[in-house]
Amino acid sequence: MHELHDLKDASRERVEMVTIDANDSTGTSVDGIGTSNINPTIPAKFHGTSADDHEMRTMGRHQELNRNFHFISILGFACTLMSSWETTLTTITFGLLNGGPAGLVWGYVIVFAGMLTVFASVAEMASMAPTAAGQYHWVSEFAPPKFQKILSYAVGWICVLGWQTAATSVAFLAGTIIQGLLVLIYPDYIFEPYQGTLLCIAVASFSILFNSYLAKKLPLVEGFVLFIHIFGLLAITITLWTLAPRNSAAMVFTEFDNGGGWATTGVSVMVGLLTPVYALTGVDSAVHMSEETRDASIILPKAIIWSVIINGFAGLFMTITFCFTFGNAADILTSPTGFPFLQVFYNVTNSKVGTVLMASILIVNLTSCTISSIASASRQLWSFARDKGIPASNFVAYVKPGWNIPLNAVLISLAFTVLLSLINIGSSVAFNAIAALAVAALTSSYQISIACLIAKRLRGDTLPARRWSLGRFGIYVNCIALSFLFVVWFFSFWPESAVVTPITMNWNVVMYGGVVIFATVYYILVGRHYYNGPVVLLKREL
Numbered sequence: 001m002h003e004l005h006d007l008k009d010a011s012r013e014r015v016e017m018v019t020i021d022a023n024d025s026t027g028t029s030v031d032g033i034g035t036s037n038i039n040p041t042i043p044a045k046f047h048g049t050s051a052d053d054h055e056m057r058t059m060g061r062h063q064e065l066n067r068n069f070h071f072i073s074i075l076g077f078a079c080t081l082m083s084s085w086e087t088t089l090t091t092i093t094f095g096l097l098n099g100g101p102a103g104l105v106w107g108y109v110i111v112f113a114g115m116l117t118v119f120a121s122v123a124e125m126a127s128m129a130p131t132a133a134g135q136y137h138w139v140s141e142f143a144p145p146k147f148q149k150i151l152s153y154a155v156g157w158i159c160v161l162g163w164q165t166a167a168t169s170v171a172f173l174a175g176t177i178i179q180g181l182l183v184l185i186y187p188d189y190i191f192e193p194y195q196g197t198l199l200c201i202a203v204a205s206f207s208i209l210f211n212s213y214l215a216k217k218l219p220l221v222e223g224f225v226l227f228i229h230i231f232g233l234l235a236i237t238i239t240l241w242t243l244a245p246r247n248s249a250a251m252v253f254t255e256f257d258n259g260g261g262w263a264t265t266g267v268s269v270m271v272g273l274l275t276p277v278y279a280l281t282g283v284d285s286a287v288h289m290s291e292e293t294r295d296a297s298i299i300l301p302k303a304i305i306w307s308v309i310i311n312g313f314a315g316l317f318m319t320i321t322f323c324f325t326f327g328n329a330a331d332i333l334t335s336p337t338g339f340p341f342l343q344v345f346y347n348v349t350n351s352k353v354g355t356v357l358m359a360s361i362l363i364v365n366l367t368s369c370t371i372s373s374i375a376s377a378s379r380q381l382w383s384f385a386r387d388k389g390i391p392a393s394n395f396v397a398y399v400k401p402g403w404n405i406p407l408n409a410v411l412i413s414l415a416f417t418v419l420l421s422l423i424n425i426g427s428s429v430a431f432n433a434i435a436a437l438a439v440a441a442l443t444s445s446y447q448i449s450i451a452c453l454i455a456k457r458l459r460g461d462t463l464p465a466r467r468w469s470l471g472r473f474g475i476y477v478n479c480i481a482l483s484f485l486f487v488v489w490f491f492s493f494w495p496e497s498a499v500v501t502p503i504t505m506n507w508n509v510v511m512y513g514g515v516v517i518f519a520t521v522y523y524i525l526v527g528r529h530y531y532n533g534p535v536v537l538l539k540r541e542l
Helices: 050-058 071-082 084-090 092-097 100-128 135-142 145-185 193-210 215-243 249-254 265-271 274-280 283-292 296-325 329-333 340-349 352-386 407-421 430-458 471-491 508-530
Strands: 003-008 014-019 463-466
Touching: 050 296, 071 215, 071 283, 071 296, 071 352, 084 092, 084 145, 084 274, 084 296, 084 352, 092 100, 092 274, 092 329, 092 340, 100 249, 100 265, 100 274, 100 283, 100 296, 100 430, 100 463, 100 471, 135 145, 135 430, 145 193, 145 340, 145 352, 145 407, 145 430, 145 508, 193 215, 193 352, 193 407, 215 296, 215 340, 215 352, 249 296, 265 471, 274 296, 274 430, 283 296, 283 352, 296 340, 329 340, 340 352, 352 407, 430 471, 430 508
Parallel strands: 014 463
Antiparallel strands: 003 014
């Protein structure tokens, strides 16, 4: 049923390809086929296909979670987690201040193109090893043998940091949009940072319900929110194009601004790339749900690519629409709501009710994004715990029988969100630091994973079997992605403006460095005695 074929890419590497029986690849259950590899509490309908069973065995894993995601539901999961047009609107301040309208538009185009190469690389690796471990598994398998253990351990910690901060940043956006609406509706309302923190915690707590009691309904919810994600975009853009006065095309496509006071406008534009990068980061979320996805090795890469395409073009459309309709940049950047897009909505509709209705679409989608982010964050944390990568690994890796979800990891993800949201009380630019930290951590994990894959290709090693491949272009796509990621990672540590105070400082670099130092110390004292990395479990000969 499984036949191995050898191919050669541009680097003349030998590549194993596996062909799965047509019935199995379209969803035949593996009932009776190696069911001892499956948690006995998992209902038969959630067992997955024989391809899933084979891949779990080659990775030395047992199926512990329900495979209840199919193509549409995992596509909805990835699309709503990215929420590119929504996060573009909500983080527009950074790009509008650093780069202006032209910087936003052309910066988005460049980032979109770069991210396509990144996630094409991620999609291929996901097909090679569809595991919740994601990046740290790939590093463990692809890195040179003497670096496999330490590098995969580092990437595991970086991914924990990236996904926990990503979940917090989205909850923060949803919560503070509600606070911004209160400012608009009640002019006497005072925008207090602690209230934004409490709203952030409330959104995250609500999201926990869908990641615990309602976990089995999550695929259905994601499919529904995908509908809102697409038609919400149309509702808002049609309103803006119909009612708003238009900025000139010359302004939108040629006017660059250096509101951050940097030495050159070019540097300002690079700093402002945080807006599109944040909007297009995180499609690897689907990877961390791979052990809950049916026929994962082919469904995941397709969902990853389609989610990048859908979100990429949706975000670009919203960016161009906003730049044509925002009016005067100085006025909206100083909006008392804290969000330029809320001021634009109000200016265009001249109605508080209309503004609330339009903003509610974003709140719903960003809440769904928080649900997905916590799901991905908890699965990545759970996977790293089962490999003994963090303190209290046995507790974190616990899977609740019957529910078949990593409940403790879900609750710890909520605790991380609560703690990180407290930063908002002491810093007026807390979101920038948290969002930049998520970008820095996740792009680091992509860089190291892709670099290890490039190294394996250049060594001429046989790559693992996969059902979705970049073929002969793989090495070139990987190299472009790696170069792009380094630039993005470098500028993610920069503050919003050249004049830095303790309050406006981008504390991302301190938090990133602190986690790296903690992980290093823990590894030296404890981790190296227990953590070996996923590579020791591999059985690629099966």
